[in-house]
Each structure stands twice: as structure tokens, then as C-alpha cells.
Amino acid sequence: MSGDTLSGLTRNQTLVLSALERAGAPLSAYTILDQLREEGFRAPPQVYRALDKLVEMGAVHRLESINAFVACRHPDCEGHETAAFAICETCGQVRELNDAHLAHHLRDLAGKDGFVVRKSTVELRGTCATCQAAA
Amino acid sequence: MSGDTLSGLTRNQTLVLSALERAGAPLSAYTILDQLREEGFRAPPQVYRALDKLVEMGAVHRLESINAFVACRHPDCEGHETAAFAICETCGQVRELNDAHLAHHLRDLAGKDGFVVRKSTVELRGTCATCQAAA
DNA sequence: GCTGACATGTTATAAGATTACATTGTTGCG
DNA sequence: CGCAACAATGTAATCTTATAACATGTCAGC
Structure with missing residues (x-):
């Protein structure tokens, strides 16, 4: 190398x-x-x-x-292909939500139609607790 | 007008x-x-x-x-802000998944941290049933 | 020292999206 | 009618995001 x-x-x-x-x-x-x-x-x-x-x-x-x-932020966690993100539109901070349940749920939901998921994108835009309080 | x-x-x-x-x-x-x-x-x-x-x-x-x-495809459905999509990377077809459960789950998941969701993006990329069968 | 694999540097261009401003069209109203 | 006000449209230029293509450098192992 x-x-x-x-x-x-x-x-x-x-x-x-x-x-x-x-x-x-x-x-x-x-x-x-x-x-x-x-x-x-x-x-x-x-x-x-x-x-x-x-x-x-x-x-x-x-x-x-x-x-x-x-x-x-979780360099050792599993679900890098299935992470979800909460993006604050006010301060720009991002929180990474890791929930195995969610990944499963999505796979099942799509799977009902025979769809096979390779990568899932879940991004929530809104307001974080801090910015909410400051409003 | x-x-x-x-x-x-x-x-x-x-x-x-x-x-x-x-x-x-x-x-x-x-x-x-x-x-x-x-x-x-x-x-x-x-x-x-x-x-x-x-x-x-x-x-x-x-x-x-x-x-x-x-x-x-569902001009009359409710959750336009919370729809999920399954996008086939082979044929380009998109299926719109409407699941109130999912929307709730996401709101709850983010809400634990006090995050308020304005708009959610859920997009699954993978292979649809038809293309899966053709492979 | 040569070679093959990988990282890097550099130029140009493609693809996606917006700003700013000019023009046209409709509508409401004196 | 004539005109003001507003909405939709047209147009040019620019900005942002991303990639293609090709040249150069670096190091390992033979």
C-alpha cells in the first residue's frame, strides 16, 4: 500500500x-x-x-x-446500510437513529411485493429538541 | 385565474x-x-x-x-408527506408503499429524542419481483 | 531497474437546480 | 374602456453537485 x-x-x-x-x-x-x-x-x-x-x-x-x-458516530454498529437519520432543518445537526426493528419492517413491507432491498434511505427532516425549545 | x-x-x-x-x-x-x-x-x-x-x-x-x-398513483391517499418508495435498480419502476404504521413508527423513533418530523424520505433501492425472476 | 497495483493530481464536462429579470395574460375595478 | 395588480411564463445566466478521462507518482516484489 x-x-x-x-x-x-x-x-x-x-x-x-x-x-x-x-x-x-x-x-x-x-x-x-x-x-x-x-x-x-x-x-x-x-x-x-x-x-x-x-x-x-x-x-x-x-x-x-x-x-x-x-x-x-457508531463505527462498530451493524446496520450501515439501514441507518435512519433525523436532520434538523434549523441547526443542521444530524442524529443517527439505529433501529433494527425499522430495517426489518421496511424489508417486510417491500418484500410483500417480492421486492428485495439492497440499500435503504431513511431521512427525516424537521426540528430537533434544542431548536424546538428555542423557538 | x-x-x-x-x-x-x-x-x-x-x-x-x-x-x-x-x-x-x-x-x-x-x-x-x-x-x-x-x-x-x-x-x-x-x-x-x-x-x-x-x-x-x-x-x-x-x-x-x-x-x-x-x-x-394514489391521488386521494393521505400520507403524501410520509410515503415510502421501492425503486427497482434494474427496470427503474417505482412502487409506492403506503403504510401508516411506518409513518407512526418513524415519528415515534425520532420523537424519543424530542425531534419533530416535518417531512420523511423513505426510499428503498433494490430489485423488483419481475426483475428478480428474470435474473 | 522493471512492472503491476493503487493512490493521486488535473482538466474538462455532465447533470441538477436556482436566481434574476423581462414579458405576457387575466382579472378586478374605477 | 383603461389601468393597476397579480399570476404565470419566457429567457439568460449562473451556481451547485458529480463524474469522465487522462496523466503522474509511489511503492512492493520480482
Whole structure:
């Protein structure tokens, strides 16, 4: 292997993951790119390639409904293909909801028609407790 | 009112909805645009404006995970904000799953943390029964 | 030192969505 | 009628998100 830094991550992967962990909230690929210009990043593929791998290995989730990426908080949990997310539209914070029940329920629901689920996207947009209280 | 054609839809809204109904499958905004060039469509806003209204009134759903739009098959059902979709990655067909249980479950799950859901996105990608059998 | 595999760098472009502004059309009303 | 007000439409430009294609670098093992 070549540019290892930590537990099998390459330099670019490490940088992208750190940026997401630092943010503690979802970032768009282009925001990450901007934050890593000082580290030498210059073009989108550098970010997207790292993100692809990180998503593949379960360290990062893609939030399809807002075209953004967020570091996974349960690096050791099972259901990376079936996680659900609660996205606060006020503060941008994301909570990862892990519920095996839900995954099962979805599989069953679709399965009634003979549909086989490969990947499920569950994203709830609304207001988190904190922002609710502040309103 | 101005360009009415049917039940309160304007000309452009009618054209866009017809295109989606004709397709019987999800279309991207730009595909719709291309299909409506002969009817005089020339720029994205004409499509997006119509789509916005149609989504708002529940006649069309936006599939966030594939950046596409699909005509709603249950024009009279309740849960337009909580519908779930099974999207076949082989044939492109979409099945709309309506399950009040699921909506409740999601609200409860998020609600444990005090999160209030405004809109939920549930999209399952996989293989439909037909394509499964053909494999 | 060569080679094969993988990571990286770089340019360009595709695809999706919105902003801003000009134009037209309808309606209500003096 | 004439005109103001508003809704829908048309149009150009731009912005954001994502990928394709190709060049370069790096290291392991022979």
C-alpha cells in the first residue's frame, strides 16, 4: 500500500474524515474541498474518491436528501446500510437513529411485493429538541 | 385565474404531469424538459416551477435518492408527506408503499429524542419481483 | 531497474437546480 | 374602456453537485 496514515486509511481519506469529524455536522463535498485547500486539495475528484471509500467502509454516511456527508458516530454498529437519520432543518445537526426493528419492517413491507432491498434511505427532516425549545 | 386546463392546473403543470404519467416511471427534470421541447419548453425553470407546484399539491413525488420525479398513483391517499418508495435498480419502476404504521413508527423513533418530523424520505433501492425472476 | 497495483493530481464536462429579470395574460375595478 | 395588480411564463445566466478521462507518482516484489 502507499499513503497509509491510520488503520488503513490513505492520506486523503484521513483528511476528509477529519474534516467531517471536526464539523460534527453534515458537509457538502465542495465545502470539504474548500476546507482542505490548505492541505493541497484542488479538485472535486480528490474529495469524491475519498468519500466513496469512506462510505463503502462505513465511516461516513451520505445524506441523499441534502446532498451532504456526515461522519458515522457508531463505527462498530451493524446496520450501515439501514441507518435512519433525523436532520434538523434549523441547526443542521444530524442524529443517527439505529433501529433494527425499522430495517426489518421496511424489508417486510417491500418484500410483500417480492421486492428485495439492497440499500435503504431513511431521512427525516424537521426540528430537533434544542431548536424546538428555542423557538 | 389564467391558463387552466384541468382541475386547477396551468398549462405547464398539465404538460409536466402528463409526461410523468405517460412515462409511468421516474423522470429527471431535464428528461421532462427534453420531452416537452416540442410543446415549447425551452429552459429548466419551466419544468422546475411546474414540478414544485405539483409536488406541493401531492400529484407528484420527488425521489431524492435518484434526483427524479414520479407521478403519484394514489391521488386521494393521505400520507403524501410520509410515503415510502421501492425503486427497482434494474427496470427503474417505482412502487409506492403506503403504510401508516411506518409513518407512526418513524415519528415515534425520532420523537424519543424530542425531534419533530416535518417531512420523511423513505426510499428503498433494490430489485423488483419481475426483475428478480428474470435474473 | 522493471512492472503491476493503487493512490493521486488535473482538466474538462455532465447533470441538477436556482436566481434574476423581462414579458405576457387575466382579472378586478374605477 | 383603461389601468393597476397579480399570476404565470419566457429567457439568460449562473451556481451547485458529480463524474469522465487522462496523466503522474509511489511503492512492493520480482
